[in-house]
Amino acid sequence: LVYFFFLQAEDGIRDSVASRGLGDVYKRQEYALPADLKSKDGYISFIKSLPAIDDSEVFGINKMVNAAGGVTDSSEMLNSLQILTQETLAGIVKAEEKEIAAKAKQLATDIPNGFDVDECFKKYPYNQKECMNTVLIQELTKYNTLLGIAKKSLGDLQNAIKGNVIMTAEIEEVGESIRKNVVPRHWSNNAYLSTKPLTSWVQDLRARIKFFQEWIDKGTPADYWISAFFYPQSFLTGILQNYARKNNLPIDSLAAEYSILPDSADASKPRPEASFIYGLFIEGAKWDKETQKLTEIDSKYQFLPMPSFLIKPTERKTIVIRANTYDCPVYKTTQRKGEMLSNGQSSNFILSIPLSVGDDLPSKHWIKRGVAMFSQLADQLAQISSSNFMQKKKKKKKKVLCVD
Numbered sequence: 001l002v003y004f005f006f007l008q009a010e011d012g013i014r015d016s017v018a019s020r021g022l023g024d025v026y027k028r029q030e031y032a033l034p035a036d037l038k039s040k041d042g043y044i045s046f047i048k049s050l051p052a053i054d055d056s057e058v059f060g061i062n063k064m065v066n067a068a069g070g071v072t073d074s075s076e077m078l079n080s081l082q083i084l085t086q087e088t089l090a091g092i093v094k095a096e097e098k099e100i101a102a103k104a105k106q107l108a109t110d111i112p113n114g115f116d117v118d119e120c121f122k123k124y125p126y127n128q129k130e131c132m133n134t135v136l137i138q139e140l141t142k143y144n145t146l147l148g149i150a151k152k153s154l155g156d157l158q159n160a161i162k163g164n165v166i167m168t169a170e171i172e173e174v175g176e177s178i179r180k181n182v183v184p185r186h187w188s189n190n191a192y193l194s195t196k197p198l199t200s201w202v203q204d205l206r207a208r209i210k211f212f213q214e215w216i217d218k219g220t221p222a223d224y225w226i227s228a229f230f231y232p233q234s235f236l237t238g239i240l241q242n243y244a245r246k247n248n249l250p251i252d253s254l255a256a257e258y259s260i261l262p263d264s265a266d267a268s269k270p271r272p273e274a275s276f277i278y279g280l281f282i283e284g285a286k287w288d289k290e291t292q293k294l295t296e297i298d299s300k301y302q303f304l305p306m307p308s309f310l311i312k313p314t315e316r317k318t319i320v321i322r323a324n325t326y327d328c329p330v331y332k333t334t335q336r337k338g339e340m341l342s343n344g345q346s347s348n349f350i351l352s353i354p355l356s357v358g359d360d361l362p363s364k365h366w367i368k369r370g371v372a373m374f375s376q377l378a379d380q381l382a383q384i385s386s387s388n389f390m391q392k393k394k395k396k397k398k399k400v401l402c403v404d
Helices: 002-020 023-027 040-049 064-084 094-110 117-123 131-162 169-180 198-218 232-246 363-369 379-403
Strands: 223-225 254-259 275-278 281-283 286-288 293-295 303-305 309-315 325-331 349-356 372-374
Touching: 094 131, 094 169, 094 198, 117 131, 131 169, 131 198, 131 232, 232 254, 232 309, 232 349, 293 349, 325 363
Parallel strands: 223 275, 325 372
Antiparallel strands: 254 309, 275 309, 281 303, 281 372, 286 293, 325 349
């Protein structure tokens, strides 16, 4: 069986060397192709000579995956230790009860109040030719539900610790979650998908609320923070629906064209019926602003921010299929997995955006790299990328000072 699979893999290995630019990796002795490709003993001998831990580049993956994997393994181990030493809130000493009560009080202060949806509806009423009004009201309603649940559970927890109300299982779970710095299950069941710890989750929630409050106060924005939406798909559909109704076209005849403007382009130039989105991160590659193509990412980074995308509704029959593009999947979180919702959409996958690639690094290269974009990062992964980015900036700055 081993002999059979290695025969099947032989062509794939040779193709990887040519397409991925991994010749240097495979030239190393431990990854050299077996000298004896004809006998079973030759393949078995080759298998035994392979290193116990493979280099990530052998699989076409960025080296930072090793660091990210280590962080993930460490987090899972620490979470497992927490479960082993888990205590119920009723058994926590008074000092811990006071600490949890203080944290609950601070969280109740940090979490913003809900929106006045009725007043907002007066300012942004239902309009067939402005679907963004409907999208806004739907988002505000979802956030109000989440904020109301969070505020109420925090108040109940504080009262339960004081002995004013009964300590139910749900209230106890909220206290345990605060102690462990994780988002309470009752909150996450009514929230957007996220992998952040509680403190960062609250900061992210505040940023989202601020985005929508500015929308209410200042009018429909020119640039949309795609990460702020409960349902980004509804927002993207709204862009197409606006165009369809203004031009009396069936929405099924339209598709969105995504492009990244070069630095030389005037971003302030009016673009009727087009919208900008920002807030995406890319893993396993980076966007070259000069060539306007995907290129290899520095081995020190796993994630990098992407430039803003221009979304332009276009009739399908007029769209010219671009050659040399990679359909890059976009997810909400780095888990790259989700559940099928009642509307047939994934809870995590958003859409695919075609990105230009070069002849030397075609689409299949980036498929093997596992390149994808995300609307938010887990804290640990964001810290890895940001710390490396800041170190690089400091080195560049130091180098310039030396030259001067």
